[in-house]
Amino acid sequence: MRIGNYFLAEVGKSATLPAGWAGMAVALLGSLAITVLNAFAVRHAAVDGTPEMVAGTSAFEAGFAAMPIVGVVAAVVIGVTTIGSEYTADRAESGGARQITASLAAAPHRLSMFSAKALVVICFIVVAAAVAIPGNIALSQAIIGDVGTETVSTADAVGRSLGTTLYWVLMGLLAFSITALARSGVVPLIVLIANGSVVSFSLLLTLVTPLAHWLPDMAGRQLFGFPSELVVEGGLAPVPGAIVMAGWTVVMLVVSGIVFHRRDA
Amino acid sequence: MGPTMRSLVLAELSKLRSLPEAAIAAVATVLLGSTIAAALAANDRNAYAGPVDAVLASVPFVQLGIILLGILSAAHEYAGGQIHTSLAAAPNRMRFLAAKSAAVALVVSFVSTLTVGAGLMVAAITRPSQSAMAASGGAVPSMLVGAVLYLALIGLLAFAVAILVRHLAPALVVMLVLVLIASPLVGAASEHARWLPDRAGGLLYLPDTDAVLSVATGAAVLLGWVVATWAAAAATFAARDA
Numbered sequence: 065m066r067i068g069n070y071f072l073a074e075v076g077k078s079a080t081l082p083a084g085w086a087g088m089a090v091a092l093l094g095s096l097a098i099t100v101l102n103a104f105a106v107r108h109a110a111v112d113g114t115p116e117m118v119a120g121t122s123a124f125e126a127g128f129a130a131m132p133i134v135g136v137v138a139a140v141v142i143g144v145t146t147i148g149s150e151y152t153a154d155r156a157e158s159g160g161a162r163q164i165t166a167s168l169a170a171a172p173h174r175l176s177m178f179s180a181k182a183l184v185v186i187c188f189i190v191v192a193a194a195v196a197i198p199g200n201i202a203l204s205q206a207i208i209g210d211v212g213t214e215t216v217s218t219a220d221a222v223g224r225s226l227g228t229t230l231y232w233v234l235m236g237l238l239a240f241s242i243t244a245l246a247r248s249g250v251v252p253l254i255v256l257i258a259n260g261s262v263v264s265f266s267l268l269l270t271l272v273t274p275l276a277h278w279l280p281d282m283a284g285r286q287l288f289g290f291p292s293e294l295v296v297e298g299g300l301a302p303v304p305g306a307i308v309m310a311g312w313t314v315v316m317l318v319v320s321g322i323v324f325h326r327r328d329a
Numbered sequence: 330m331g332p333t334m335r336s337l338v339l340a341e342l343s344k345l346r347s348l349p350e351a352a353i354a355a356v357a358t359v360l361l362g363s364t365i366a367a368a369l370a371a372n373d374r375n376a377y378a379g380p381v382d383a384v385l386a387s388v389p390f391v392q393l394g395i396i397l398l399g400i401l402s403a404a405h406e407y408a409g410g411q412i413h414t415s416l417a418a419a420p421n422r423m424r425f426l427a428a429k430s431a432a433v434a435l436v437v438s439f440v441s442t443l444t445v446g447a448g449l450m451v452a453a454i455t456r457p458s459q460s461a462m463a464a465s466g467g468a469v470p471s472m473l474v475g476a477v478l479y480l481a482l483i484g485l486l487a488f489a490v491a492i493l494v495r496h497l498a499p500a501l502v503v504m505l506v507l508v509l510i511a512s513p514l515v516g517a518a519s520e521h522a523r524w525l526p527d528r529a530g531g532l533l534y535l536p537d538t539d540a541v542l543s544v545a546t547g548a549a550v551l552l553g554w555v556v557a558t559w560a561a562a563a564a565t566f567a568a569r570d571a
Contacts, residue, residue, distance in 0.1 A: 083498060086499060086502075087502065090502070090506060094506070094514075098515070102517075103519045105519070128525055129517070130514055134510060134514070135511055135512075137502075137510055148498070153408065153409065241343070249498055250497065250501065252496065253501050253505065254393050254397065254505065255508070257502070257505045258390075258393055258505070258509055260509075260510075261509035261510055261513065263393070263509055268369075268390070271368070271369070272372065274346060317500070327520050
């Protein structure tokens, strides 16, 4: 049961990191605030008879709006802190050591440890998604109630929620692999959070070359399933996009796993 | 009789100059800004009519580098135990923080000016020759000064946040979420988003107009954010154990 023990140890480490919880709290409370703002705007527009003031009166869309952006931040923070924390140096007067040396002394099989960490990233993100996505949609429905017009079918809603969860997981694993390669969270935090927003390097690259639609974050973005008139046109359909993004993730995980296995800690 | 203010500022500048991460962040910011401005200016889809527009459109990306620079300037003191040495050498905390803030203000202003200047130069070079220099698409060169001012203030805000939270990663996440995530999401849902630092300060370099804020009051709102955050940072820095 070696893998099981590795996994439990990593769960314990990640669950006791304040940074991970802070990221999670920001994501949950942030999306909550956005959903409340959105849902009340939709409700007022519907009650006042001015639905043209908002994009639509669907409770699902109002609750879902924050998910792509805020959730991606949470996923990136979880992915980065899970491995980045191992490389943070302690204070100089207490030796300036990094946790990774103690971790590897206690758990010397590196690939098991790396896989256990990746598994922890997946579990934490799935839990965050399972709380945040249905929670925000339920909150939005509670605020908007019957005054809005639901335009999204249940099947679509489930599909988009699952697609969004998949996007978060892949994004978290990408952040995890980049942090493992760089042994620092600065670059993945900046690049991946920026790419999840409107100030996106990938989006900028699509102006230069259409090949940029094959970058992981651009390839997977149709997983959110927003109506086509609301998003930047072009790019891959949801399923091929998900496959391309998953391909990137697997390649990055394999590369960073090999590097983690072979290089001096 | 402690060290003079001048020597304190010089000491802080010397620390920043010899910090490899800060130097890398500064160089990367200039390169990033120039590359993006050049790419936007060379883009034949004509969304960016002149070199000035291309430089202004690169500012949202450049601010990421400036934010990192501002945070590194504060967070490196806490990455090891350097803050103890620093405070042993300069025991008056308010003077120390004032000198550090002045040094950071100088550095972020310098890097912002350099980035905007370099961006303007490469944008002017890479712009397709058929579009006339005069066609600058409504952006006036004075907005470039606004862009520098905006970048410098955002860098100081990042510095103040980092002094407040004392760690690099949380400060980075707070600033990135504030500037990149909160602003568009709140902006889509509520008109009060205009009071957010990047929205109010954005009036300095964006062609947008706002119903409530002007360029000057927008800049004042951003300055207010900087001053308020800095005051909170100074109060905690003076009060708590280093």
